[in-house]
Amino acid sequence: MEETAHPLMRSYGRIKSRPIKPRQAALVETLLPQIRAPQVPFDPRELMPEAREVWLEIGFGGGEHMAAQAGRAAEVLIIGCEPFLNGVASAVRHVSEQGLKNVRIQDGDARELIAHLPDASLERVFILFPDPWPKARHHKRRILQPEVLEDLARVLKPGGRLRFATDVAGYADWALERVLASPHFEWQAERADDWRTPPADHITTRYEEKRLGDCAPVFFDFVRK
Template sequence: MSDQHPSGAPWRNFYGRFKGKGLRKSQEAYLDEDLAQLSPGAVGWEENPDRAPLDLPTLFGGRDIWLEIGFGGGEHLVHQAQQNPGVGIIGAEPYINGVAMLLGKIRTAQVDNLAIHPGDARDLFDVLPDASISRAFLLYPDPWPKKRHHRRRFVTPEHLEPLARVLKPGAIFRVATDIPDYVRQTLQQLPRHGFDWLAEAPDDWRRPWDDWISTRYEQKALREDRTPHYLTFRRV
């Protein structure tokens, strides 16, 4: 078996879901009609066998570029795009149902500063140029609560090393989670990969960011009496 995906990306184990229950007709239409033009494929993603870096100036016209890793249903991604029209934002999400939900929100909001990678963020890291991202978000990631599964979490060297590479010096990385052990692992791992935690007082992690919009995952955490944590790091 080849050690590469047909797209040119290396084969990697993936432990989440790519698809859930059936899509609505409208969502299937969003995928058929909108996804291609909103994905980096519009500038050569799928036909990039040598994994050459993405041409981000062509994609976003020289704007600062942000990245959301695992955007879920896309509420936060669209909110940030509306609030920051002068920024280009890439969202990475392998769960196709979430991608379809985002496409519907984009149609409603009529934002034009978003791109979508409908797949594993690690494959996106392969083709993002060094020091190209000004801000990144990891919001309510899969907690993988069993100890034997902690190596599947995003806050591990397999993900943090390429993330650190693509972030600009001084870039901001925000992490939101309601899982105390995920907080522990995040605070343990991020400094090892070139990040400073910016908290100076308890309110710095207890209170959401000023431009925050609560997501469906946060609302579920609050209903179940779990405490959100808002962690802000700077790429050294």
């Protein structure tokens, strides 16, 4: 078998769970091909030349946060990555219902898309409430591995921001330790409220409201040096 550039890192769970609703399935067939991110190297600003900034959301779940941010900032191009087909179908519905023109979707591995992006092409990256993979033997499946941080540092502009959020205390400690070990990122928090209080531009989703973790949500905003 031919090896791919990025061997599968199981940073997510099931690819599909329940049947996709007919309307969403139809949008996956018709709208998704129009807004799917290119599967070859590309400059994101060629997708939307008038874009003031380009943002990336890794693991957008059902797409609520991505769509709301896109609706709030029409001058920003937002690229979302999600391997979970039900989540992709939900996100495409949000794009259709809100008439969003500034969203592109990668329905697969985020690392494949990141590899296609030019250096310093993003202003922001969101990784919000990813699968915590709580068992120690599964920690290698967590998204913020050193090689992923290197890739994110490459595509983020100096001064660009990486936001990570979780409601699992052990994952928060684990993630913070790894990002701070990277020479490319700086954490500017000065007090507990800086990570305990949701950022002013944060959009709470239904998933977050379920409080499935073991602590109140924490938000780490890192700056690309």
